Amino acid sequence: MELSGSEIIVQFLKDEGVEHIFGYPGGAVLHIYDAIHRQDDVKHILVRHEQGATHAADGYARATGKPGVVLVTSGPGATNAITGIATAYMDSIPMVVISGQVPSGMIGSDAFQEVDAIGVSRPCVKHNFLVNDINKLAITLKKAFYVATTGRPGPVLIDIPKDITAPHIKISYEYPKQVSLRSYNPTVKGHPKQIKRAAELLLSAKRPMIYSGGGVILGNASEELRKVTRLLGFPITQTLMGLGAYPGTDKQNIGMLGMHGTYEANMAMHECDVLFAIGARFDDRITGDTSKFCPKAKIIHIDIDPASISKTINVDIPIVGEVKQVLTDLYQILEQSAEKPDQKALKNWWTRINSWQQQDCLAYDHTSKHIKPQSVIEALYEVTGGNAYVTSDVGQHQMFAAQFYPFDEPRRWINSGGLGTMGFGLPAAMGVKMAFPQAEVACVTGEGSIQMCIQELSTCLQYDLPVKIINLNNRYLGMVRQWQEFFYEKRYSHSYMDALPDFVKLAESYGHIGIRVEDPADLKAAMQEAFSHKDRVVFLDVITDQTENVYPMIQAGAAHNQMEISPVHKKRLGSINPEGELS
Amino acid sequence: MRHIISLLVENESGALSRIAGLFSARGYNIESLTVATTQDPTLSRMTIVTAGSDKIIEQITKQLHKLIDVVKLQDLTEGNFIEREMMFVKIRAEGETKRSEIQRLSNIFRARIIDVTDSTFCVELTGSGDKLNAYIKTLQDSDVIEIVRSGSMGITRGEKALTL
Ligand SMILES: Cc1ncc(C[n+]2csc(CCOP(=O)(O)OP(=O)(O)O)c2C)c(N)n1
Ligand SMILES: [Mg+2]
Numbered sequence: 001m002e003l004s005g006s007e008i009i010v011q012f013l014k015d016e017g018v019e020h021i022f023g024y025p026g027g028a029v030l031h032i033y034d035a036i037h038r039q040d041d042v043k044h045i046l047v048r049h050e051q052g053a054t055h056a057a058d059g060y061a062r063a064t065g066k067p068g069v070v071l072v073t074s075g076p077g078a079t080n081a082i083t084g085i086a087t088a089y090m091d092s093i094p095m096v097v098i099s100g101q102v103p104s105g106m107i108g109s110d111a112f113q114e115v116d117a118i119g120v121s122r123p124c125v126k127h128n129f130l131v132n133d134i135n136k137l138a139i140t141l142k143k144a145f146y147v148a149t150t151g152r153p154g155p156v157l158i159d160i161p162k163d164i165t166a167p168h169i170k171i172s173y174e175y176p177k178q179v180s181l182r183s184y185n186p187t188v189k190g191h192p193k194q195i196k197r198a199a200e201l202l203l204s205a206k207r208p209m210i211y212s213g214g215g216v217i218l219g220n221a222s223e224e225l226r227k228v229t230r231l232l233g234f235p236i237t238q239t240l241m242g243l244g245a246y247p248g249t250d251k252q253n254i255g256m257l258g259m260h261g262t263y264e265a266n267m268a269m270h271e272c273d274v275l276f277a278i279g280a281r282f283d284d285r286i287t288g289d290t291s292k293f294c295p296k297a298k299i300i301h302i303d304i305d306p307a308s309i310s311k312t313i314n315v316d317i318p319i320v321g322e323v324k325q326v327l328t329d330l331y332q333i334l335e336q337s338a339e340k341p342d343q344k345a346l347k348n349w350w351t352r353i354n355s356w357q358q359q360d361c362l363a364y365d366h367t368s369k370h371i372k373p374q375s376v377i378e379a380l381y382e383v384t385g386g387n388a389y390v391t392s393d394v395g396q397h398q399m400f401a402a403q404f405y406p407f408d409e410p411r412r413w414i415n416s417g418g419l420g421t422m423g424f425g426l427p428a429a430m431g432v433k434m435a436f437p438q439a440e441v442a443c444v445t446g447e448g449s450i451q452m453c454i455q456e457l458s459t460c461l462q463y464d465l466p467v468k469i470i471n472l473n474n475r476y477l478g479m480v481r482q483w484q485e486f487f488y489e490k491r492y493s494h495s496y497m498d499a500l501p502d503f504v505k506l507a508e509s510y511g512h513i514g515i516r517v518e519d520p521a522d523l524k525a526a527m528q529e530a531f532s533h534k535d536r537v538v539f540l541d542v543i544t545d546q547t548e549n550v551y552p553m554i555q556a557g558a559a560h561n562q563m564e565i566s567p568v569h570k571k572r573l574g575s576i577n578p579e580g581e582l583s
Numbered sequence: 584m585r586h587i588i589s590l591l592v593e594n595e596s597g598a599l600s601r602i603a604g605l606f607s608a609r610g611y612n613i614e615s616l617t618v619a620t621t622q623d624p625t626l627s628r629m630t631i632v633t634a635g636s637d638k639i640i641e642q643i644t645k646q647l648h649k650l651i652d653v654v655k656l657q658d659l660t661e662g663n664f665i666e667r668e669m670m671f672v673k674i675r676a677e678g679e680t681k682r683s684e685i686q687r688l689s690n691i692f693r694a695r696i697i698d699v700t701d702s703t704f705c706v707e708l709t710g711s712g713d714k715l716n717a718y719i720k721t722l723q724d725s726d727v728i729e730i731v732r733s734g735s736m737g738i739t740r741g742e743k744a745l746t747l
Contacts, residue, residue, distance in 0.1 A: 118597060123608050127651040128597070147651060182747070183593060183654040307645035310638070 003173040005134050005165035006035035009098065012141045014041045015175035018069050020060065020434055021045070022053040026073025027113060028100025031165040045434065045463055048455035050077050052427040054084020055453065058093050059391055059428030062414045064435045065220060067094040067148050074100045075113030078159075079120060083421060085155045086124035090418025091241060092218055094153035096144050097121075103163040104132060117159045126154030134164050134171055142176040151186030152305040153218055186304065190321030190329060198276075198300045198317050199333040205274035206345035207296075208234045211257065211286075214241030214417065215279020215303060215323055222246070222410040224327035225278065231334055232341055235353055237265035239280050240402055241417040248406025249386070254353060258286040259554050260399045263361035263563060266554065268353055269294055270561040277301040279323045282313045283418070292559035302326045361552050362403055363568045370545035371520045373397060373472045377404035379527040380442060380470055388440040389414065389432045393425035393449030396478035399550040401444040423452030429467040430460060440468070440531065447473040447497050457510035460537045468530050469539045471503060474546050482549045486564075507539035518543040585614070586640050587666060587737045589745050590629040590647065591655040594620060598627065598652040605650065611635065611643050615668075615734030623747070626654065630736045655745055663740040669709045671697075673729040674722060676704045681726075692718045703728065 003011060009032055013021065022045045025033045036044050047053040050072045057068025068088075072081045078099040088095045102111040118128050127147050129140050140158060148156040163169075202208060210232075216225050222245045229236050229252055236246050237257040246253055255262035257269055269275070275297040280286070287293045290312055301308075301315040302323055309318040319326055364374045377400050380388070390405055391414040392398040398415055407413045414432060416424040429443040450471055460467060472478075480495040504514030513536050517526040523542070530538040551566035592598045599618060606613050614632040621628045633643060640658070647653050659666075676682045682704070689696060689706055692714065698705035708718055712735060719730070739745070 119600065122597070122601060122604055130597070181651065184651050305649070307642065307649050311642060 001173045002170040004031070004035070004167045004170050005137055005160070006031040006167060008134075008137050008171075008173050009141065009160075009165065010035045010039060010042055011173060012138055012175065013069065014039075016141070016145055017066075018042055021069040021071050022047055022056045022060075022431070023071030024050050024053060024073065024077060026077050026100065028074035028102060028162045029071060029077075029165075031162065031167055032071065032098075032100070034167065044071070045430075045459065047427065047459050049453065050080035051083050051423060052430075052453050052456045052459065054081050054095070054097065055087065055421075055424050055427035056431035056434070056456075057095055058084060058088045058424075059414055059431030060435050061088070061093050061095055061431075062428070063389060063411050063432040065411065067096055067145060068431065070095065070097040072097065072099050073113070074102055074117065075115045078115055078117040082120060082124065083423070085121055085157065087416050087419045087421040087424060088155040089124045089126065091214060091416065092153050093155065094148045095155035096148050097155060097157045099157060099159050101130070101159045101161040104161040105163070107161065117157065121157045124155070125157050126152075128157040128159065130159045131164055132161070134169060137164060138173060139176050139179065142179045143181065146179050147181070147184065151184070187306075187320050188322050188325055190302065190319040190326035192329070194317055194319045195326060195329050196333060198319060199330060199337065201274055201298060201300060201317060202232060202276060202334070203337065203339045203341055205234075206342060207271055207273045207349045208232070208276065208341075208346075209268050209272035209274070209297070210234050210236040210276045210278065211239070211269070211280055212236060212242045212245055212278040213239040213280025215281075216242055216245040217410045219279060219304065219323040221279070221322075221324035221327055224324055224331065228327050228331050228334065231331065233346060234276070234341070235268055235350070237261065237268065239283070239286055239417070240415065242280065243402060243413045244407030244410045247408040249408055254357065256402055257560075258283075259288070260403065260550050260552065261554075262403075263359055263552050263565065263569075264353055264356035266552070266560040266563055267356045270296075270559060271352070272297045275299045277315070278327070279303060281308045282311065284312070287313060288554045289557050289559060294560075359569065359573055361565060361569055363572065364548075364566065365568055368545055369520070371518065371523055371542055373400045373474065373544045373548055374404050375520065375523060376470065376472055376527075376542050376544065377401050377444065379523050380444070381405050382524075383527045383531050384440050384442065388412070388442050389429075389436065391415065391425045391428040391432060391441070391443045393443075393445040393452075394420045394422045394479075395446045395449060396474070396482065396548070396550050397444050397446045397449075397472040400472070422449040425449060426453050426467070426469065427456045429469075430456060430463075430465045433465040433467050434463070442468045442470055444470045444472065446478060447471060447475065447500055447503070448477045454506070457507065457512060457537065457539075461511045464535075466533070466535050466537050469537070470530075471539065471541045472544050473500075473503070473541050474544045474548070475500065476546055478548075479550070485549070486555070503539055503541040507537070512537040512539055514539045514541065516541045516543065584637070584640070585632065585634045585660070587659040587664065587735060588631045588633065588644065588647070589657045589659055589737060590631065590653055591621070591745060591747070592627050592629055593652045593654060594625050594627045595652055601650050601652055602629065602631075602647065605646055606633075609642075609646065611639065617734040617736050626747075628745075630734070632735050655747065657739070657745045659737045659739060662743065664737050665740060666711055666735050666737045667709055668712050668715055668735045669707070669733040670715045670718075671729075671731040672706045672708070672719070672722070672727060674704045674706060675702065675726040675728055677702050685722075688718070688721050694718060
């Protein structure tokens with residue numbers, strides 16, 4: 001087949017199985033857009049801002065497990081995409097970003113819309129490529145997809161100068177089915193000896209704890225995690241990125257851990273004698289003060305990325321490999337082992353954990369005349385039967401969603417955990433809806449975050465993406481306000497959201513339905529109404545209690561057993577002594 | 584602890600900036616970095632001298648490994664190795680006494696005088712960093728016009744080698 005560079009790109013995407021790309025045109029990619037125009041196989045979604053394109057592709061990737069694909073022009077197109085690329089990078093999301101570049105001969109001349117996209121993106125991509133020879137175009141595209149989707153996944157950027165895509169230069173094209181890179185061979189199998197040692201340690205545990213992260217979801221290892229966890233009968237906690245890998249409603253699940261994790265999960269972390277970390281990276285929002293982290297535990301850690309092992313916390317039994325494979329091997333050993341977990345010790349351990357659970361750390365005030373943000377998430381859970389895809393932005397609303405919407409399936413909870421990117425929620429929801437048009441998709445957001453990518457409401461209309469936006473409108477950059485309340489003696493510097501738009505009218509002007517609700521008594525009905533409009537985008541503007549905080553909270557420098565608990569929790573249970581036990 | 588890390592990297596334009604960028608982004612120390620091609624034109628050989636605790640060195644080697652352009656890596660300091668650095672020094676050399684003094688010292692250090700004018704010598708010297716420092720110490724500060732050092736390069740002793 002004789003094809004131009006532009007045609008090669010489009011044909012390659014089709015051959016690679018790419019159905020959707022998210023993008024925005026401009027001078028350097030016009031040849032490519034012309035090739036897109038001449039076909040129907042690869043569907044292009046025109047966003048309203050390149051940040052939206054990257055987040056949409058990211059949401060698509062998180063929900064499907066397939067790489068998200070983005071097309072942007074040179075200069076401002078590429079720089080606008082950076083936030084979304086960095087977001088994907090921090091959460092190890094497979095993504096391929098194609099950026100146009102000025103013609104090869106003009107690179108380095110400060111040409112119109114020239115920016116060194118390779119240089120600018122370098123610190124936030126898994127890898128990037130500049131294509132300087134049309135003969136290398138197809139193989140470079142293949143390499144990009146290969147690198148993005150294998151090992152620890154991540155975004156890959158390909159910068160393509162305009163002359164490479166010129167319509168009159170044609171070469172023969174054949175889809176490169178395979179590619180190998182001599183410098184890149186991700187480990188798949190874990191070391192058998194290490195897995196055996198891990199099994200022995202697990203079986204000897206008196207107070208075990210499983211701590212699983214986003215790696216389990218990325219590695220499609222939920223099934224394996226469930227099998228191992230159930231076989232062992234151990235308590236399991238998950239990171240913000242790992243929610244859904246193990247069913248949120250299962251009784252072995254004791255909730256999220258970390259800064260805003262549950263009381264029981266954090267206490268159990270502090271008290272456990274064996275910690276089994278699976279596809280999690282000991283992020284600082286999880287560990288708190290590393291010197292006080294799991295002080296009594298021996299640690300086993302499975303990760304695909306050797307650099308994640310013993311980076312912040314030293315581990316006793318490291319296992320490098322794909323989580324799915326390692327857990328499969330481990331399950332076999334555990335199942336065949338004559339030894340079984342110490343049931344008596346385990347029973348005592350569960351008794352302690354149950355006593356922590358009984359404190360009901362997430363309890364909140366149900367008598368308030370204001371709508372409590374927690375109750376909004378509970379209503380969302382009820383109305384969607386716990387089956388929705390929920391994307392979120394960043395702030396208090398994100399934590400409430402994570403705490404009050406237990407996900408039973410992986411890939412349903414979609415949020416920017418690593419970078420904490422406000423503006424992520426709406427475009428990510430679009431990406432999910434694109435992938436699963438029949439599924440309910442809700443974006444839980446705040447009046448601050450939603451305004452960072454609000455323009456994508458227009459994309460939702462154009463491509464018929466009826467997502468539901470649940471705006472927890474507290475008229476504050478709530479998470480910032482919370483920190484100012486706790487750590488800056490209530491000096492609320494620039495955390496009040498003044499001059500807010502009328503979100504109902506705003507939604508309407510974009511062609512959608514807007515609903516405002518202020519009275520707790522109306523919440524449930526409003527939520528039901530929002531989801532009754534199957535084919536419409538609904539913007540549910542919920543006016544919530546301005547003073548609510550997210551609890552429990554582990555403050556900087558504190559250990560897991562030194563949580564700040566909610567006023568309700570405190571009132572009901574008296575004060576907590578320094579060991580974290582109730583007195 | 585000081586470590587010398589040898590790398591084989593793809594001979595691609597972005598490779599050097601990726602490696603340098605890794606060190607600056609993660610706040611790792613770089614004492615010196617040298618790079619040039621090998622007998623295989625698709626590969627470059629790089630020697631990085633760095634310092635840090637065992638934990639940091641472990642992270643440095645793991646993070647370097649993670650870069651797609653890094654094909655192979657070896658921490659020379661873990662075994663027996665040879666380290667050399669090369670230096671040019673342009674020295675003010677006026678008057679017979681001074682000129683013969685510099686010649687005498689250079690002989691002791693096995694340095695070679697590779698360029699001569701009425702008023703200057705250019706000296707070439709190879710050796711460990713310590714030897715180069717010692718040579719510089721023998722000179723008067725005011726006589727040193729210019730110093731160019733290559734940074735360290737290293738190779739393992741014996742059969743063991745960093746090859747594909
Ligand atoms: C792009 C970006 N800028 C700044 C921040 C810092 N930040 C974290 S949470 C937050 C407040 C978010 O406010 P809102 O969306 O209203 O959510 P709330 O906390 O009120 O629920 C801010 C400003 C961020 N995470 N992302
Ligand atoms: Mg807010």
